[in-house]
Amino acid sequence: MKRALFTAGMAFLLLSVILAFIGCGGLPDVKFNKSVNGGPAPLNVAFTNTTEVSGDDTSTVFKWDFGDGKTLETSNAKEPVSHEYTKTGTYTITLSIYKKDSPENKKTLSQNVTVTHGAVDSVKITPQTVTLNIGQSQTFKSEVLDIYGNLISTAVLVWKAEAGAITDTGTLVAGTTAGTFTPGVTVDASLDSYSAHSSASVTVNPDPLATASLPAVEIAAGGTIQLEVVAEDKYGNVIENLETTWKLLNTEAGAITDKGLFTAQKKAGSFEQAIEVQVKQGDKVLQAKGKVTIVPAALSQIGIAPGKIDLGMGMTQQYVAVGADKYGNRISGVSFTWSAISSAGTMTAKGLFTAGNNPGTYKDGIIVTATKESLAIIKTTDVIVNPDRILFFSNRADETSTNLDIYIMDIDGSNVQRVITSQGTQDLNISCSPDGRRFVFAEIFDSGSTVYLANVDGSQQISIVTGKRYYEPNWSHDGQKIAFQSWEDDDGEIFIMDIDGGNMVRLTDNTLYDDFPDWSPNGSKIVYVSQPNSSTDAKIYVMNTDGSGKQQLTTGSGYDILPQWSPDSTQIAFQTSRGALITYSVFVMNADGSNLRAISSSSAFNSDGPSWSPDGTKIAFLNFTSANQGEIYTVNVDGTNLTRLTNNTARDMWPKWLPRAQGVKVTEASAVIATSFDVPSMTAQQITAMASPAVVRIKTNLGSGTGFIIGSSGLIMTNNHVISDATEITVYLTDGTSYAGTVQSRDMVRDLAIVKIQATGLPTLEIASLDGVSAGQQVYVLGYPLGQENVSVTSGLLSSIEFDDGRNVTWLQTDSAVNPGNSGGPLLDSQGRVIGVVAAKMVGVSVEGIGFAISANTVNTYLSELLD
DSSP states (O other): HHHHHHHHHHHHHHHHHHHHHHHHHOOOOEEEESSSSSEEEEEEEEEEEOOOOOOOOOSSEEEESSSSSSSESSOOTTSSSEEEEOOOOEEHHHHHHEETEEEEEEEEEEEEEEOOOOOEEEEEEEEEEEEEETOOOEOOEEEEOTTTTTTTTOEEEEEEEEEEEEOOOSSEEEOOEEEEEEEEEEEEEEEEEEEEEEEEEEEOOOOOEEEEEOOOOOTTTTTTEEOOOEEEEOOOOOSSSSOOOOOSSSSTTTTEETTTTEEEEEEEEEEEEEEEEEEEEEEEEEEEEEEEEEEEESSSSEEHHHHHSSEEEEEEEEEEEEEEEETOEEEESOOEEEEEEETTTEEOOOEEEOOOSSSSEEEEEEEEEEETEEEEEEEEEEEEEEOOOEEEETTTTOOOOOEEEEEETTSSSSSSSSEEESSEEEEEOOOEEEEEEEEEEEETTTTTEEEEETTTTOOOEEEEEESSSSEEEETTTTTSSEEEEEEEEEEEEEEEEEESSSSSSSSSOOEEEEEEEOOOTTSSEEEEEEEOOOTTEEEEEETTTTOOOEEEEOOOOOOEEEEEOOSSSSSSEEEOTTSSSSSEEEEEEEETSSSEEEEOOSSSSSSEEEEETTTEEEEEEEEEESSEEEEEEETTTTTTOOEEOOOOOEEEEEEEEEEOOOOOOOOOGGGOOOOOOOOOOOOOHHHHHHHHHEEEEEESSOOOOEEEEEEETTEEEHHHHHHHOOOOEEEEETTSEEEEEEEEEEETTTTEEEEEOOOOOOOOOOOOOTTTOOOEEEEEEEEEGGSSSSSSEEEEEEEEEETTTTTTEEEEEEEEEEEEEEEOEEEEEETTTTTEEEEEEEEESSSOOOEEEEHHHHHHHHHHHHHO
């Protein structure tokens, strides 16, 4: 029984083995080849299945396991198989074969492939961001990868840092410069010919607060700005978000909030240490002060100089303009474009106007456009073009009077106006200033005579010399001298003097008289009449302006008088009685006395007082139509075109052709701008304390006056009449120190002078302007009146502001007490600015009167000439 069981078991086992062998024995041995055994990623491996199977076998399955989790099944041993590896490592590739109906029965073959990293593609830094204190360290790590993220350990690393210093292994020590550095750290990885770059951001915190400062602030007038304090550590790194407290130290600069919001004042200026800020960090507290500069705001207004002006036909006037903001701050860098009404005249691009030949008043005749950046504004002013005019004497106001007044009329005899009402007996001679804006004349009184200057409209009449017998004043063509006749020891002689009446010099000395001087327009000669003795008739002579080189020009019988040079200095017109017993005619001759010829024939009545037209083509003269009936005529120089200008029952006599009015000097300082500054007023005590150290007493051998220091090295402004003709000048400072003074320069027309003393480090006063000055405001006069030795101050109101176009002076009238001795002192406004130089007064019974000052704008217009 046991034998039977054993035999049966053995038989079953044997059968199983046989069956298994028969099943496997149906599969061939697995064979395959690979194209490479390894390489860098990406590695593409081609596999060749070399397993031997019959060509018609379709039941065998070939399964590829690539070792990276991916598989592939094919039923054809010849089918190409390939696979790409991107990750590093060693991969086992297994090829299994089996029958479709017996997948559990299979044969396999395995081979290995090794994949290394590819080329350098990127490098990563950790950490990517870091915050450090100065001097603190941080080690950065890096990973160098190929494009598939495979780590490359053999790459060469180069570390760099902007945020401090870094080692070759990536350890950064934060530097002394605070801030966020992007990049703060960089690394460059390279292998073979491939490289990659990466960076990290580093923030370095500043050290504790060490210093605080306020940058200088520049702000437009009236503007607002948020102020910022610069707080720094010991390395100069800015520290933010600190506790701050703001304070305004100079209220003239503006206003400030506790948060540092600053609003500028309206007036431009520079203010040192105007603002203070307190900075706090923990227990550390620092303070800083800052400067504020207020600059003008946007262009808003224009000032033009001159304002309304009158000119002769063909004469020129240079215009200037200044731009200012709405508060009155003057602006630099403004462009101006000029034009004029064509009927008034022509205007150049630079503002030079030439009056046309159409007399009239041209409202808004001058136009200027101001441009600054994108802003443009326009302003206009009036201009008057005058016709040719003649001054003459007449008793039209009272035909029964023997005294004659001075009148002016247009060249056609129209528009007659009285300009001077005589107070004495007129000398019957008028001479005009070369600019056609003023004239000189003399009046005779019982006590002597007085020589006056006046504007052509009769305004601003002033006496320049009085007391002696002065006659026939004649203005030099440079405008600085007057020639005249004076009776010394009962002999009429020719003198010259400055236009202020000083520096008299005698030119002739004869036994009888010399008379009727007239300057040649070229300034080299004076023609005059001389009668050396009673047995000879008066003849015309010429001499140099210093009295030398006297030469007789006319000869023969008859009186030759009233010689007048032609405008070009080549001819002389005169009045002569030659050829007649008692009547005069007008003759013309060459400057050397040749080519003598009559232009008005003698008759029963005189033709007197020739006067040349400005262009030298005509002569105006007086002709008596009856014994006492004088009328004014004009005639061409060749004697043709005789024209009567006046025709009435009055006595119209001694015409003088007025030169065409020339333009006046202007600079930017001449223009006036409206202001709206909020500047606090000073008290009289404050003004006196501020200004008096610069106010000086001037004593001369002729009198005393006041001046004020405008240059710390000893330059003193005063009036010309204070020092005119003085041979000794002593200047006293407020501390009693005295210095010898010398006249550096003077302007006799404007009555200004500069006196120099040898001193340094002196207190000064700055000459301001009329910007913002108006009638009715408070003004102050400082000086040494009535011979006082201590400076005094008086106050009053500014009564009026008037322009004198004869002298190109803007006058300030004040009711402040102005007395003899105040001349040359400063007139100040309530802000302590010098707005004028005290020059004159009009007095009544009392000592006090109406005072006048030369405006600061006028002074500044001519100051550069005085300082040259």
